[in-house]
Amino acid sequence: MRKLLIVLLLPLLAACASVERLALPPATPLPGTALTQSAPPPGTQVSHSDWSVFLSRYVAPDVQGVNRVAYSQVTQSDRARLDRYLTDLQAVDSARLTRDQQLAYWINLYNAVTVDVILDNYPVASIRDIREGPLSIGPWNQPLVQVGGETLTLNDIEHRIIRPTYNEPRIHYALNCAAVGCPNLMGRAWEAKTLERDLAAAERAYINDPRGVRFDENGGLILSKIYIWFREDFGPNEQAVLTYIQTAADPELRAKLQEVRRVKAYKYDWTLNDAAAGS
Template sequence: MRLLLVVLYVLILPGLAHAAPKADLWPDWQAHDPSSTQVIDHGAWQDILDRYVTVIAPGETVFDYETARREAHAQVAGYVDAMSMLAVSNLNRDQQFAYWVNLYNALTVKVVLDHYPVESIRDIDISPGLFSSGPWGKKLITVEGRTLSLDDIEHRILRPIWRDPRIHYVVNCASIGCPALAPEAYEADKLEAQLDQAARGFINHPRAVTQAEDGAFVLSSLYDWYRDDFGKSDADFIDHLAQFAGAKLMAILGDARELDVANYEYDWALNQLSVD
């Protein structure tokens, strides 16, 4: 029996590790106050980003986990704890969106710092379930009396409430293949510009879209896992890319209405600052 379980683990785990949860709304989290003028201060998170995020290229950043673990582990934990004490249901929608995205990203950094050094966030194997991988299913925080995982924040709150494909460009999974951890905290009064900037940064980076010699496309696995969020048809998906594409990518896309996809790729290595 033990041998059978091991064989199943080896055969099934890779597929499960890449399976994307569906957007499944938890209705309680729809509560909000449109008239609220309360502004959440994300200054502590901004201070962390200022000190430990390095911009490598447009749409590409790294985080200095090694130094942050020594200097700012408690500060990251303190910000997460402070956010957990807020009554998020009393906020307006834009404040809520900024709250959840910043909390998701800070919680991801905290999880990595809690277990650092690791080569990949998938090595932090704390999610429940025999075939689970990584930290995404682990209940990590309590907000308004409800315990939440990273998966809960992304797939039960952010995606189903806002239904905006740009969400995928602003939640960071601490991996090189992931859209960049933004060097600026998300703010309610800047959301549209920040969301567009995140989308442009990722879409125009080679890890999102490249073209093979035979003309077929190599896409980020993000566009495989969450394809419906970006458009059910090839034409819809191309329109999404074109909305944020620069001149180089537009030249590649041309007037295509269908995509010949050669492969999907994703680099799960930790998005850490290299130390020579």
């Protein structure tokens, strides 16, 4: 009876995840913008040192390996440092950056703005509780920064700049939405010179973490919802996504994945990645 119930519930669980997927903006470039035009090497160096200092002070892993942010401990001087960093980023001419410099720039901008939004509204249990109105499910459509004369939301940065421009599925392991279920917020800024190495490391870390890929007590495969929200970034269908995941899975996990033909469920923990809650 229990097995029959599980079989009956699988389509419903998949349907819920699919509805969430439909609610996300498509990966469509911003019209008439030069924000993603890149320069040939060497480009222009952008300092992310203030962001690295902030992250080194307030980001640390808990016992489960989840990088948590000590939002409640941020000092006034470090909050001013973050604000200054965001002001400096908004003054950057992104067209003078190389492709890798640009991608590091946009990832850092997205993550720093997200932390800034949390600090503006702290204490909060989840980023999804930060709403513009009754129909809002988070701050992602709020106009928060201005770059090159364009007023941008977090959704603009992720779905209208990064995803359609760089064709890089591993950005989903770099962008952080301040949730426990999200890939870790790195403890230092992203930099062009280490971009490939850090993307590969972030991918391996998340795929081999229960937040990304795990099996339940009955052997059912549970994937993070990022693999259905952004399925087309990883592959044309579920089987292609499973094949993709295997490329970064550790040997034991890879062997188990090779025996699986379907995903039982997609899950995601929206609890705030707050150090105070994880201690």
